[in-house]
Amino acid sequence: MKLEQIDTPAALIDIARMQKNIARMQARMNTLGVAFRPHVKTTKSIDVVRAQLAAGARGITVSTLKEAEAFFAAGVTDILYAVGIVPSKLPRALALRRQGCDLKLVVDNPTAAAALAAFGDQHGERFEAWIEIDTDGHRSGIQPEQQTLLDVGRILHENGVTVGGVMTHAGSSYELNTPDALAALAEQERAGCVRAAERLRAAGIACPAVSVGSTPTALAARDLQGVTEVRAGVYVLFDLVMRNVGVCALDDIALSVLTTVIGHQEDKGWAILDAGWMALSRDRGTSRQSHDFGYGQPCLLNGTLLPGYVVSGANQEHGILAAVADGEPAGDIAQRFPIGMKLRILPNHACATGAQFPEYHAVAADGSSTEWPRFYGW
Amino acid sequence: MKLEQIDTPAALIDIARMQKNIARMQARMNTLGVAFRPHVKTTKSIDVVRAQLAAGARGITVSTLKEAEAFFAAGVTDILYAVGIVPSKLPRALALRRQGCDLKLVVDNPTAAAALAAFGDQHGERFEAWIEIDTDGHRSGIQPEQQTLLDVGRILHENGVTVGGVMTHAGSSYELNTPDALAALAEQERAGCVRAAERLRAAGIACPAVSVGSTPTALAARDLQGVTEVRAGVYVLFDLVMRNVGVCALDDIALSVLTTVIGHQEDKGWAILDAGWMALSRDRGTSRQSHDFGYGQPCLLNGTLLPGYVVSGANQEHGILAAVADGEPAGDIAQRFPIGMKLRILPNHACATGAQFPEYHAVAADGSSTEWPRFYGW
Numbered sequence: 001m002k003l004e005q006i007d008t009p010a011a012l013i014d015i016a017r018m019q020k021n022i023a024r025m026q027a028r029m030n031t032l033g034v035a036f037r038p039h040v041k042t043t044k045s046i047d048v049v050r051a052q053l054a055a056g057a058r059g060i061t062v063s064t065l066k067e068a069e070a071f072f073a074a075g076v077t078d079i080l081y082a083v084g085i086v087p088s089k090l091p092r093a094l095a096l097r098r099q100g101c102d103l104k105l106v107v108d109n110p111t112a113a114a115a116l117a118a119f120g121d122q123h124g125e126r127f128e129a130w131i132e133i134d135t136d137g138h139r140s141g142i143q144p145e146q147q148t149l150l151d152v153g154r155i156l157h158e159n160g161v162t163v164g165g166v167m168t169h170a171g172s173s174y175e176l177n178t179p180d181a182l183a184a185l186a187e188q189e190r191a192g193c194v195r196a197a198e199r200l201r202a203a204g205i206a207c208p209a210v211s212v213g214s215t216p217t218a219l220a221a222r223d224l225q226g227v228t229e230v231r232a233g234v235y236v237l238f239d240l241v242m243r244n245v246g247v248c249a250l251d252d253i254a255l256s257v258l259t260t261v262i263g264h265q266e267d268k269g270w271a272i273l274d275a276g277w278m279a280l281s282r283d284r285g286t287s288r289q290s291h292d293f294g295y296g297q298p299c300l301l302n303g304t305l306l307p308g309y310v311v312s313g314a315n316q317e318h319g320i321l322a323a324v325a326d327g328e329p330a331g332d333i334a335q336r337f338p339i340g341m342k343l344r345i346l347p348n349h350a351c352a353t354g355a356q357f358p359e360y361h362a363v364a365a366d367g368s369s370t371e372w373p374r375f376y377g378w
Numbered sequence: 379m380k381l382e383q384i385d386t387p388a389a390l391i392d393i394a395r396m397q398k399n400i401a402r403m404q405a406r407m408n409t410l411g412v413a414f415r416p417h418v419k420t421t422k423s424i425d426v427v428r429a430q431l432a433a434g435a436r437g438i439t440v441s442t443l444k445e446a447e448a449f450f451a452a453g454v455t456d457i458l459y460a461v462g463i464v465p466s467k468l469p470r471a472l473a474l475r476r477q478g479c480d481l482k483l484v485v486d487n488p489t490a491a492a493a494l495a496a497f498g499d500q501h502g503e504r505f506e507a508w509i510e511i512d513t514d515g516h517r518s519g520i521q522p523e524q525q526t527l528l529d530v531g532r533i534l535h536e537n538g539v540t541v542g543g544v545m546t547h548a549g550s551s552y553e554l555n556t557p558d559a560l561a562a563l564a565e566q567e568r569a570g571c572v573r574a575a576e577r578l579r580a581a582g583i584a585c586p587a588v589s590v591g592s593t594p595t596a597l598a599a600r601d602l603q604g605v606t607e608v609r610a611g612v613y614v615l616f617d618l619v620m621r622n623v624g625v626c627a628l629d630d631i632a633l634s635v636l637t638t639v640i641g642h643q644e645d646k647g648w649a650i651l652d653a654g655w656m657a658l659s660r661d662r663g664t665s666r667q668s669h670d671f672g673y674g675q676p677c678l679l680n681g682t683l684l685p686g687y688v689v690s691g692a693n694q695e696h697g698i699l700a701a702v703a704d705g706e707p708a709g710d711i712a713q714r715f716p717i718g719m720k721l722r723i724l725p726n727h728a729c730a731t732g733a734q735f736p737e738y739h740a741v742a743a744d745g746s747s748t749e750w751p752r753f754y755g756w
Contacts, residue, residue, distance in 0.1 A: 260464050317461050355656060
């Protein structure tokens with residue numbers, strides 16, 4: 001199907017840009033001598049994941065058991081479920097392992113560790129758990145020097161659960177925007193996670209895997225001594241938040257929302273789009289960054305940026321395209337953007353925007369497109 | 379299924395609250411002497427829509443052609459597609475009408491009106507269009523006194539398109555929070571839309587329907603002289619934004635997100651939840667209102683409010699529950715909210731939060747639940 005024939009709003013993936021992003025990340029990981037385990041929560045699309053695996057990724061990271069089930073059904077077996085496990089989710093995890101899925105679970109507290117061990121014992125299943133480490137204070141995990149780390153390690157190790165490794169995610173990297181700050185955080189992430197592994201090993205717990213990552217730290221890391229693998233998700237498509245963080249350029253962004261001009265308010269300088277927040281998502285991640293892109297950056301259908309314009313507002317199925325605040329009033333808005341004109345909007349956050357769509361339209365260099373289904377829910 | 383057995387995160391609808399909200403709105407419309415056409419974009423669920431129709435609603439309003447197609451397939455025939463039509467969407471609209479759907483389209487400009495007339499002429503179909511009126515300057519529509527109103531009316535009327543009515547949506551009502559201000563806007567919405575109908579009728583164009591509405595103005599209107607029908611969507615579930623607007627209480631909110639405590643950061647006073655922004659949505663609509671509810675208001679599993687706590691942060695699949703900023707530090711966070719504890723989170727915006735889920739779990743008074751599927755996409 002050609003771009004002009006796709007019903008709007010629609011989520012487009014520029015295949016060439018995506019492949020370039022995949023190749024760039026994989027090349028960095030190869031240079032740094034670590035395995036790469038992409039976080040597939042960004043796209044939830046087997047077509048994208050196949051491209052990541054074909055480029056050299058080893059295993060995947062998921063954010064939900066539904067992702068684990070869907071990608072295992074599609075043939076991926078090495079899966080890290082990177083959200084802390086709780087007892088109520090263990091039956092689904094067990095079912096996956098019994099079907100042959102090499103599913104690794106994550107724990108960061110003694111209660112969950114003990115529950116996992118008891119459940120495994122009860123069902124005769126040797127689970128594999130990775131211990132989550134907190135290296136930047138932004139969310140979950142055990143700090144490398146905490147006693148709890150060894151407590152959790154021992155509960156698992158002594159009660160029939162394999163301690164497969166330690167993992168951390170320096171999500172505070174999204175708040176940085178200079179190469180030096182990102183490199184420093186990448187080193188902090190590396191050092192903290194390696195230290196945690198060393199403490200476990202010193203206590204007699206093997207801990208083979210040392211897994212770190214976020215897109216910014218993965219691309220900024222200068223050395224990954226002691227790390228065995230890196231995880232990252234949004235790098236595969238990139239977005240305006242990552243552009244502001246400084247790890248991609250606008251023309252690296254592989255995801256856009258195809259939209260149609262459906263009206264105007266000429267006295268206000270507005271063109272009304274059929275992409276509102278349901279299509280663009282409510283994510284306003286760039287509002288706290290150096291460049292606020294509103295609800296997204298408009299481009300022509302061929303991808304040419306329209307730097308003087310922004311999606312300044314959004315209702316559920318209406319977006320408002322206007323000149324940027326410091327730009328000249330768009331007195332010619334209806335002539336510049338006539339009814340029926342198609343545009344593409346670069347999103348603030350690829351994970352949030354993609355989630356609004358049942359499928360991507362993957363666009364090849366010749367402008368033809370293929371549907372890549374994606375799923376949602378838990 | 380009992381609440382305790384539902385995998386988290388999950389979207390719950392409290393059936394009793396929903397039925398009370400439906401009855402309240404329908405009773406007001408009956409008192410005001412107007413028909414009620416619910417906007418089904420809020421839930422996209424036939425089970426909810428059947429309850430609205432059973433209570434007396436006449437026809438539905440939709441925000442996408444997919445909604446029109448899905449609800450027509452489920453037996454609803456009187457459908458207003460309330461987003462301005464563009465030529466590329468006319469084939470799907472035609473297909474619906476040819477199958478017997480009484481689909482009404484919306485236009486607010488001469489270009490779309492002329493394209494609709496030409497398409498109808500080309501395909502031998504007499505379409506029905508309603509003209510969108512701008513009564514509060516917040517989005518789309520033609521102002522009641524503009525010459526364009528008569529231009530559009532004549533293009534339709536003289537070229538084989540039935541002018542079925544005028545419609546307006548005073549969406550700026552979401553920015554108000556007093557009964558008098560809401561009543562004044564409801565009157566402005568009524569008066570502007572009635573005036574537009576009168577101008578069209580004076581020009582010899584029948585314009586039978588005069589359709590107004592938003593949840594706040596529908597509930598605040600004191601008189602609807604000249605109006606034939608009202609539209610509203612979010613009233614069916616309500617949410618924290620509507621509570622701040624002043625048209626519902628916290629215990630009217632029928633939608634909540636069921637979540638599980640999966641970890642803690644005790645030194646920060648955090649409990650980590652498995653409901654992040656993917657489940658709660660990125661909508662932070664209360665951030666600009668009198669009471670900022672963060673990413674949502676926590677409640678116990680039985681619905682009891684936890685007023686000292688808030689979901690203060692959210693990553694994709696992690697939410698952070700903490701004491702409110704001016705509350706006492708939650709030093710007992712891990713004891714108060716142990717691993718595995720289930721909570722319910724009232725959402726900022728029911729339309730945005732519901733959209734993240736493939737189904738609702740509709741909860742009856744005895745705590746048992748039934749799945750009500752919902753759909754997404756375009």
